[in-house]
Amino acid sequence: MSERYVGKVISNNDPDKEGKCQIYVEHLMSGFQPSQYQWFRQDKEFTSFIPENNDLVWCYFEDELASRQGYYQEKVTLKSYHTHNQTIGSITSVYPDVKYIKLANGISIAMSSNSSKPEISIYHPSAEIFIDKDGNVNIKAANEEIKMDATGITITATGKQIKMSATAGTPNGKGVFCALPGGACLFTGAVITTDIATGA
Secondary structure, three states: OOOOEEEEEEEOOOOOOOOOEEEEOHHHHOOOOHHHOOEEEEOOOOOOOOOOOOOEEEEEEOOOOOOOOEEEEEEOOOOOOOOOOOOOOOOOOOOOOEEEEEOOOOOEEEEEOOOOOOOEEEEEOOEEEEEOOOOOEEEEEOOEEEEEEOOEEEEEOOOOEEEOOOOOOOOOOOOOOEEEHHHEEOOOOOEOOOOEEEOO
């Protein structure tokens, strides 16, 4: 590989939809018109991680001639550009064990490499799927929650509907939530003949 350069992404909207980015490399393109900025290809296999416009990325060319095909790699990770020490979702591990991808809109995927805390978080600013060190799963969305652990499954849906689809008549013809004698709902204790239960 030839020398690497820092380039600025001018456009990530590749008209060919091949993951290319038009990149400006100041060291090589000073005085160029924007229309002359080259389209660089991503050099990773089995991965589509297209940087955002104005991101700084590492890039290089097939050889020392800048006229040859250019390739871009990961974003520039200088301290002034990225801190590498951020809290992601419910992850309790700390630097340097937390490995993550974080997008500008806040969406993140984080994992812990700490052998005693093998945690995973799929984080959205309004929701999260979190697997803790013991393998318990916690799903939060719209102020509601589903927990799955060694004791069972807990659903918190205060004032909201819980809807299930299943074959009518299972187990006793009183609705798909019924699992107690007399057709009582597993969640509310009431007899429910539909596939909807409403939280208290």
